[in-house]
Amino acid sequence: MNDLTTLHQTKESTTPISESLQNVLSNTYGLYFATHNYHWNVEGSQFINLHKLFDEQYNELFQAVDIIAERIRELESYAIPFKDKDILNILKTTSDAINKETDVNTRALRMVHNLIDMNQTVINICQLTKNEAQAVEDDETESLMVERVTAHQKALWILRSIVK
Numbered sequence: 774m775n776d777l778t779t780l781h782q783t784k785e786s787t788t789p790i791s792e793s794l795q796n797v798l799s800n801t802y803g804l805y806f807a808t809h810n811y812h813w814n815v816e817g818s819q820f821i822n823l824h825k826l827f828d829e830q831y832n833e834l835f836q837a838v839d840i841i842a843e844r845i846r847e848l849e850s851y852a853i854p855f856k857d858k859d860i861l862n863i864l865k866t867t868s869d870a871i872n873k874e875t876d877v878n879t880r881a882l883r884m885v886h887n888l889i890d891m892n893q894t895v896i897n898i899c900q901l902t903k904n905e906a907q908a909v910e911d912d913e914t915e916s917l918m919v920e921r922v923t924a925h926q927k928a929l930w931i932l933r934s935i936v937k
């Protein structure tokens with residue numbers, strides 16, 4: 774096998790870490806979509822606080838999505854944000870909170886609860902990915918996952934404090 778063939782075969786390969794990072798990417802992207810959507814559609818007595826909070830959170834997530842996708846590229850895989858029906862499930866969960874039949878304050882609370890659940894899911898996926906990265910001594914992915922867990926834990930603390 775010549776060098777060119779070897780090079781071609783190792784390029785754009787899929788590793789367990791890049792697979793896990795794809796999962797982090799799609800769930801972070803989904804949370805970004807939900808948070809931005811809620812920034813637009815929230816109403817009620819907490820409108821201005823939630824509108825501003827969601828603004829901060831979707832901007833942080835938008836930057837994170839780019840860093841996660843580029844880490845996947847650094848590992849020589851392509852960044853695919855969504856597989857199969859991922860995006861449809863995320864959009865359904867998101868739009869369920871914008872149900873016109875409930876009052877505006879109930880809808881706002883439902884948005885906060887959805888974001889709590891989605892942040893917790895992303896934390897779980899990041900922690901699994903962090904452990905996998907640690908096992909293969911991929912320090913950069915491990916460090917990125919620690920940063921992401923820290924950011925989501927902060928988001929979770931703020932969101933939980935609203936609904937206590």
Ligand SMILES: [Fe+2]
Nearest residue numbers: 812813824828
């Ligand atoms: Fe805006």
